[in-house]
Amino acid sequence: MIRAHNRFIIWLSFLVALLLMIFPLGRESGWLRPEFVPMLVIYWVLVMPQQSSLLFIWGLGCCQDLLEGVMLGQHAMALMVVAYVCLLSYQRMRNYTLWHQTFFVFVLVGLYQLVDNWVHSLQGHAAQNLIFLMPAFTSALMWPLLWICLERIRISYRVS
Template structure:
């Protein structure tokens, strides 16, 4: 029985490590605006389906590490992760009963909120973005949500038994 929490810890750590790698994996310039917010999507999954596994302190530290990794203003990802994490904590009981496509729509909203905070931080740093391009990652994150959900769900359930 004690091996189960250790396995869960490694699954969570592996999923976040993979998300961090995917967040900096080189893409052609034409696709840079379309990169999904992998770290945020993985955080949303763990908060929705195991809300006590990810703390706000962990989300803050994860966001700061992602800022360093991506070379963006310090605190940009932390702010988005904590705000979205708070909204997820408030809504997880309702949202995890949604269909997968309705969850995808909710992911679009949550990632859109995080992208708005990222855009605000970029503006404060003197690099404002114009247009609606900053919401493209919200769309691609919503589209990859079903794949992410299925993969993490199978990974979690295969190690619980």
């Protein structure tokens, strides 16, 4: 039996997520944008934890920092926190239903947003209220759709 790896799909999915993160939105609707990069980190760590490279995730966060024009290491640190929590709990999370995973994604993306806002506050640009957690809510709403789409892609391209 020949086993296909096709890991370029992982790179391609992160490239699409980075492009979606820099897609211009209005100032008011920018808070409603789901956090695609952390959601993909959560997905790939849950599905393939042994192949998840923390060095790759750190580099991905640095690329996101460069694309968004923020302090270098800001998103990288937040992604590392998300990846670490996912690596600690991936066995438990795989057994949860999709709706329970949605709550887990809400918590993890909220944690990502908290770390991100903490770094912003160190620079003197903190959010005035809890609106910075709105992307965690929209990410959780998009999680079932993202999970189903990525599962179909992963199975059809035999990503292992």
